[in-house]
Amino acid sequence: xxxxxxxxxxxxxxxxxxxxxxxxxxxxxxxxxxxxxxxxxxxxxxxxxxxxxxxxxxxxxxxxxxxxxxxxxxxxxxxxxxxxxxxxxxxxxxxxxxxxxxxxxxxxxxxxxxxxxxxxxxxxxxxxxxxxxxxxxxxxxxxxxxxxxxxxxxxxxxxxxxxxxxxxxxxxxxxxxxxxxxxxxxxxxxxxxxxxxxxxxxxxxxxxx
Amino acid sequence: xxxxxxxxxxxxxxxxxxxxxxxxxxxxxxxxxxxxxxxxxxxxxxxxxxxxxxxxxxxxxxxxxxxxxxxxxxxxxxxxxxxxxxxxxxxxxxxxxxxxxxxxxxxxxxxxxxxxxxxxxxxxxxxxxxxxxxxxxxxxxxxxxxxxxxxxxxxxxxxxxxxxxxxxxxxxxxxxxxxxxxxxxxxxxxxxxxxxxxxxxxxxxxxxx
DNA sequence: AATCATTTGTAACAAAAGTCACATAGCAAA
DNA sequence: TTTGCTATGTGACTTTTGTTACAAATGATT
Numbered sequence: 001x002x003x004x005x006x007x008x009x010x011x012x013x014x015x016x017x018x019x020x021x022x023x024x025x026x027x028x029x030x031x032x033x034x035x036x037x038x039x040x041x042x043x044x045x046x047x048x049x050x051x052x053x054x055x056x057x058x059x060x061x062x063x064x065x066x067x068x069x070x071x072x073x074x075x076x077x078x079x080x081x082x083x084x085x086x087x088x089x090x091x092x093x094x095x096x097x098x099x100x101x102x103x104x105x106x107x108x109x110x111x112x113x114x115x116x117x118x119x120x121x122x123x124x125x126x127x128x129x130x131x132x133x134x135x136x137x138x139x140x141x142x143x144x145x146x147x148x149x150x151x152x153x154x155x156x157x158x159x160x161x162x163x164x165x166x167x168x169x170x171x172x173x174x175x176x177x178x179x180x181x182x183x184x185x186x187x188x189x190x191x192x193x194x195x196x197x198x199x200x201x202x203x204x205x206x207x208x209x
Numbered sequence: 210x211x212x213x214x215x216x217x218x219x220x221x222x223x224x225x226x227x228x229x230x231x232x233x234x235x236x237x238x239x240x241x242x243x244x245x246x247x248x249x250x251x252x253x254x255x256x257x258x259x260x261x262x263x264x265x266x267x268x269x270x271x272x273x274x275x276x277x278x279x280x281x282x283x284x285x286x287x288x289x290x291x292x293x294x295x296x297x298x299x300x301x302x303x304x305x306x307x308x309x310x311x312x313x314x315x316x317x318x319x320x321x322x323x324x325x326x327x328x329x330x331x332x333x334x335x336x337x338x339x340x341x342x343x344x345x346x347x348x349x350x351x352x353x354x355x356x357x358x359x360x361x362x363x364x365x366x367x368x369x370x371x372x373x374x375x376x377x378x379x380x381x382x383x384x385x386x387x388x389x390x391x392x393x394x395x396x397x398x399x400x401x402x403x404x405x406x407x408x409x410x411x412x413x414x415x416x417x418x
Numbered sequence: 419a420a421t422c423a424t425t426t427g428t429a430a431c432a433a434a435a436g437t438c439a440c441a442t443a444g445c446a447a448a
Numbered sequence: 449t450t451t452g453c454t455a456t457g458t459g460a461c462t463t464t465t466g467t468t469a470c471a472a473a474t475g476a477t478t
Contacts, residue, residue, distance in 0.1 A: 089339075181458090397428090
C-alpha cells in the first residue's frame with residue numbers, strides 16, 4: 001500500500017505504518033457496489049480518492065440517497081457494524097473511480113486504545129455521519145422538491161468539480177425518492193429560468209445557477 | 210447513586226462500581242429541556258427510567274422529532290460531542306419524568322479501553338441511533354402523512370404503555386413537521402373509521418387501531 | 419354565570435407532488 | 449438507413465398537503 005500521504009498529518013507515524021502493513025488497498029470502478037444490504041461487513045473502508053454514495057432502500061424497493069463519502073472519510077456505520085458483526089443496512093456505490101484502504105475488523109478495536117489519533121478519527125467520523133443524516137432529514141422534511149433538486153445538483157457539482165453533470169432524470173428521481181416526470185418538470189423550469197441547460201444524460205449548470 | 214440493577218447484566222462489576230462512584234444521578238420532570246441547541250455537552254447521559262425525545266430544528270424554527278430514548282439507552286450524539294467538545298445539534302426534552310446517570314466526559318475515554326463492555330455498549334448505541342435516524346428518513350421520504358401519524362400514535366402508545374395519549378393536535382403537527390389543520394383532518398378521518406376517539410388534549414386508541 | 423385562552427372542526431381554496439398516456443428526440447447497433 | 453432502446457417533453461388529471469379564515473367546543477378562572 002502507498003498513497004497515504006494525506007494520512008501522515010492525521011495519524012501518528014506508528015499508526016500509518018500499521019495501516020500500510022494491515023490495510024488492503026482496493027480499487028472500484030464507477031458504479032461498482034462496494035457494500036450491499038444484508039451483507040456482513042468485515043472491514044472498514046477509508047477512502048483515499050474518489051466518491052462513494054450511500055443509499056437506503058425501503059420495503060418496496062425505492063431507494064433514497066443518504067450522503068456521499070469523499071477522500072479521507074469513512075463510513076462509521078461500517079465501523080460499528082464490524083465491531084458488532086452486523087449486516088449492512090445501507091448500500092454503497094462508487095460514484096466515480098474509487099481507491100480505498102480496507103482495515104480488517106480485528107485491528108479496529110486494537111488501534112482504538114493504542115492510538116489516540118485513531119480514536120479521534122473514529123469519533124469525528126461518527127459525528128460527521130450523524131450530521132449528514134440530520135442534513136438529509138432536514139432536507140426531506142423542511143424543503144420542497146425544487147430546493148432539494150438544486151441542492152442535489154450543487155452537491156454533484158462539488159463532488160465532480162465540474163458544472164457538467166452526467167445523470168439521467170431517472171437517476172435523480174430515484175435518489176430524491178420521487179418520480180421521473182416530476183424531476184423533468186422541475187429541471188425544465190430551471191432551464192426556462194436560464195439557470196441550466198438540458199441534454200441527454202447531461203445537465204450543464206450555468207453561471208446564473 | 211443506586212438503581213443500577215439493570216446495568217449489572219450489561220457491564221462488568223468493576224465498571225458498575227466506577228459508574229456509581231463517578232456518575233451523577235439526575236432527575237428531570239416532564240417537559241424539562243435536558244439538552245439544547247448550541248449548548249456544550251460535558252456529560253453523557255444513560256437513562257435509568259423515563260423517556261426522552263430528541264428533536265432537530267431547521268433555520269426557520271420548525272422542529273421535527275428524530276427519535277425517543279428509553280431506559281438503558283443513551284445518546285451517542287452526546288458521546289462523540291463530548292469527546293470532541295462540540296456543541297449540540299439537537300434538543301432533548303423529557304417526555305415524562307426521567308432519571309439518568311450523567312457520566313463525566315473524562316471517564317468516557319478511559320473506560321473505552323479499560324472495559325470491553327463499555328466499548329460494546331457505546332458501539333451498540335451508535336448503531337442503534339444510526340438506525341433510528343434511518344427509520345426517521347424512511348418514514349418521511351417514503352410514507353404519507355396518514356401513515357406517519359399512525360406510526361407516531363403507536364410509538365406514543367408503546368412509550369407510555371397506555372392507549373390514551375395526552376397530546377394536542379398542535380404538538381403532533383410540530384413533531385411531524387406539518388400543520389395543525391392537516392393533523393386534525395387526518396385524526397378526524399381515523400375517528401370516522403372507528404380507529405380512535407378524540408377528546409380535548411387526548412386521543413384514545415381503540416382495539417380497531 | 420360570564421370571561422378568557424386554548425383547542426378543535428371545517429369549508430374553501432391554493433400549491434405541490436404524483437400518475438398516466440403518449441409524443442418526440444437522441445444515440446447506437448444491425 | 450432502418451430499427452430499437454432509452455431518455456426526455458408535456459398535457460391532463462388526481463391526490464396529497466398546505467393555508468386562511470372563522471366557528472364552535474372545552475375547561476379554567478373570576
